C-alpha cells in the first residue's frame with residue numbers, strides 16, 4: 001500500500017485536530033513545564049498532544065474547547081456508571097457529610113466486602129487496595145508466601161498494572177522484579193509445555209480471562225480449563241485478573257465460563273469511580289492476612305477502606321450495576337459489536353471489532369485474532385487515523401481502539417457510533433482497500 005498516502009492522511013488529521021483544539025494544546029504546554037512530557041498517566045499521552053477534557057455528564061464529555069463527545073471509552077472500564085450517576089453522587093455526598101478519614105474501621109467496608117463476596121464465585125474473603133496494580137501485587141505475594149515458591153506464569157501481551165506490564169509481548173524495565181515465565185496467550189500446546197517444565201516451581205498463574213489492554217481478545221474456555229487443571233495438579237495458585245472483565249457477567253468472566261480460580265483481582269468500576277482495587281479468594285489463602293494470627297502477613301494502605309470508595313462502590317454494585325443491569329449492558333455491547341462487524345463485512349474492509357459484552361476493540365485486519373501478538377500485526381497507523389476521525393465525529397474512544405459501554409449509553413449513542421464508523425469506512429475506503437491488498 002502507499003504508506004505516503006496514509007502518512008499524508010494522518011498528517012492532515014493531526015493538523016485539523018490541532019486547529020480545532022487550541023485550549024488542549026495550551027494545557028499540554030503548561031503541563032510540560034511541571035510534569036515529564038506534560039503527563040502523569042502514560043496511556044493518556046499521544047501526539048500531537050492529548051485532548052484535555054473539561055467535564056462530563058451522563059455518557060457525554062466536553063473538551064477544553066467545548067466540543068462534545070459521546071464517551072465510548074468509559075474510563076478504560078472504570079466508568080461504567082457514566083458521569084456523576086445520581087445514586088453514586090448521593091452516596092458520596094452522604095459520605096462527605098459524615099467525615100472521611102477516620103483512621104479506623106468503618107461499616108461501609110463490611111458492606112462492600114459482603115457485596116463483592118456474594119457476587120464473585122471464587123471470593124470467600126476479600127481485602128481492598130487502592131488500585132488494580134496493588135491488588136495484583138498482593139495476590140502474587142499471597143501465592144508466593146502460601147506456596148513458598150518464586151516463579152509466576154504470565155502471558156505475553158497482558159497488562160496487570162503499572163509494574164506488571166507485558167504489553168509488548170514481553171516484560172518491561174519498570175516491572176516488579178518477580179521471576180516471570182512468559183507464555184503465549186491462548187496457545188494451549190506451548191503453555192502446556194511450559195507448565196510441564198516449570199510446574200512445581202510455579203507459585204502462581206496470573207491471567208486476564210480476556211486481555212483488555214491487549215485488544216479485547218478472549219481466552220478460549222478450554223485454555224482456561226487447562227490452566228485450572230494444571231494449577232490444581234501442581235499446587236499452583238490460579239489468579240484471574242478480572243480488573244476489567246468482572247463487568248462481563250454478574251459474577252465476572254469466571255462465572256460466565258464456570259471456571260473458579262483460587263484468587264481474583266478486581267479494580268476499576270467496583271469502587272464506584274473512586275480509586276479502587278481488591279484481591280480475594282480461597283479462605284486458606286486469604287487467612288494469611290488475618291492480623292489476629294501470630295504469623296500474619298501485613299497488608300497496609302492508608303486509603304484501603306476509604307469511606308468515599310467504600311460508599312460509592314457499595315451502592316454501585318448493589319443498586320446500579322445489579323446482576324440484571326450487567327446482563328442488559330453486556331447484551332447491548334454484543335448487539336453493537338455484531339452491527340459493527342456486519343458493517344465491516346458488508347463493505348469488505350479489513351477491519352473488525354473484538355471483545356465480549358460491553359467491551360470492544362477495533363482492529364484494522366480481518367485475520368482471526370487469538371492473541372495480543374496476532375492483534376499487534378494489524379495496521380496501527382490506520383487505527384490511529386480511526387481514532388482521530390472518531391474525535392472529529394464527536395466519539396471518544398481509546399487511541400488504541402478500545403471501546404467500553406457505560407450504563408447511560410442508549411440506542412441513539414450506538415447509532416452515532418455506527419454512523420461514524422460507516423463514514424470512516426466510506427471516506428477512508430481507498431486507504432482501507434490499499435491496506436487490504438497487502439494483507
Ligand SMILES: Cc1ncc(COP(=O)(O)O)c(C=O)c1O
Pocket residue numbers: 076130131132133134136159160161162208212213241242243244267268276277
Ligand atoms: C487487567 C488489568 N489489571 C490491572 C490493571 C491495573 O489497575 P490500576 O490502573 O487500577 O492499577 C489494569 C488497568 O488497566 C488492567 O486492565
